[in-house]
Amino acid sequence: MRYLWIVLLILTGCTAKNKPIRIAINAWPGYEQLFLAQEKGFFEEAGLSIQFIEFGSLGDVQRAFEWGQVNGMACTLIDVIIADYQTNRDPKIVLVTGYPKEATDVLFASDYIKNVEDLKGRHIAVEFRSLGMYLLLRALESHNMSINDVILFPADPTSFPSLFDKGYVDAAVCYPPHSIQLKDRHPELKPLYSSKEITGEIIDVLALESKLIKENPDIVEKILKVWDRAVKYEREHPDEAVSIMASRENLTLEEFLTIRQKINVLSLSEQERYFTTPSPLDATSQKTKNLLQDVHIINAAKCSDNFLHREAISKVLAEK
Template sequence: MVSRERQKILGSFGLLTVALVMAMAVALFSACAKPPQELRISSLLWPGYEPLVLAETLNYFDEAPIRVLDYLSNTDAMAAFKNHRLEAGAFTLDETLQLLADGVDVQVVLIMDTSHGGDVIVANPDIASVKALKGHAVAVESSAVGAYVLQRALGLNGLTLDDIRVKTTHAMEQKQAFEHGQVAAAVSFDPYRTQLLQTGKHTIFDSTQIADEILDVLVVRTDVIEQSPELVRTLVAGWFKALDYQRRYPENAAGYALPRYKVSLETYLDSLSGLRFTSLAKNRRLLAPSDSPLHALEPKLKKALIKLGLVDAALQETALLKGHLNHAFLPTP
């Protein structure tokens, strides 16, 4: 029989063991839940994302460990996101739906802008309209938004992807594809749109014909939001500070961008006319968790993505955005 004294010792030892195990578990959990050392955000050479770079340049992130990284395409950025090489990213809404469809848990924390003529299809002079593309090769990036613009343009003009030859081409390589006679048209955006127009191409379709369908959004991993909410708040606040600076001092803001875009001041400012930056008030409406207009837009975007083979058809009736619109980080008025 075990003495009471020994029982007390064993009991104390058992409690100590449990306490040690619990402490180790808490330490392990804390290590796993450790906030990221820096918030890495994907961006592109695209005027709609430029306030992110401007905020970093003007130190509007208040010395927080936030870093904006340039990618050649959002296809590359999406791959990096899936491989945990990014904590946040600037994507179009349809690309965000792709991420969610692929099981990447993100929150939309900001609606950056809406394309209003900034996404276009340009063509050779002998191609007078979208309908005239039938039988011709069209260059498009291997990204959701480029494919979406092309599919919508064809659909509005009684054509399908089967009526044309799709040539997957990076935006910066489209000029060369035209010169070599490989394509008759291309889905493009600035600064490449301007370069193509300067060589004699003309616009046969632009995003004003699909108003409010192409939105740029800022997404952040849900686990990062949970671990570092103040970092996300600083990121969104920095965006609005930069947007205000760009509105008040457009030429100064453009001056920071010109070395990267390698275009004239006039050309860069003109490219901004193809965008509508989203106000704080409109952000509040669009990011409303339950009654956001984006919930009504989702099925249309998803239908196009399914036709393109970018989203599984089984997800057509799944509300991917539900629970992933987050207005909590918007600045207070």
């Protein structure tokens, strides 16, 4: 498996006493406000030393956190739950960056497959312990099927085009920008199921290890303020912001805007409800844990009951 490592330093010359916060991230238009903040110097102005380490897939992001290579990760709620089960690093969600409101994460199939039921006995490319697996499970569940009805082909999404080239797989679960590259190479692929059908279940977040938060209690508040500033900047300067973000994703402006319009990126005030008690994420977390347990990816009983760092957001909003 090939990994793409691109280290983006927000601050340079960090001393041993001021080590940068390392955050794993993959290409996804819903996270681009973090890089926009970097480009505009918002992190530096907030006194934060951040190092983004970019990987080729969500699965790689999750593993980097599990192996202790990073302090945090931009990922989905699904990845947080799995990482929590796999390690004792106790990831806490500090930011809900947004969620897809239309078909962004998609189960694509070759044109000879007419519906989800036709996937029985077929090979499906998927990131096994990540978002792709969850979407596949929900697609099968919604059609009274199980994982035993299909043949899994665990793979990194960067390899999906070549898997179809060689005829190794009949379907794949993919997301932008990888899905754009996949469709460019194989325009015959058609969508069978997508995130649009389970709106609210796939949540994009930023999670940090609990130890980091405890040792640096002001970090979360600073990150929240920077995020809110970046979201506001995009809304006030859309042409400049989109140009910066599209270029970094290696997408045309049209491609980026098409995807971006399908993602609800949240300001702090818009995501406050996720950090209340109870939270809308409580039920979503439990549903996700149950589904992942059914296919033996986790043992739900050994997972945390609380993935949220709730304290900071109300304090930051009170200061506005």
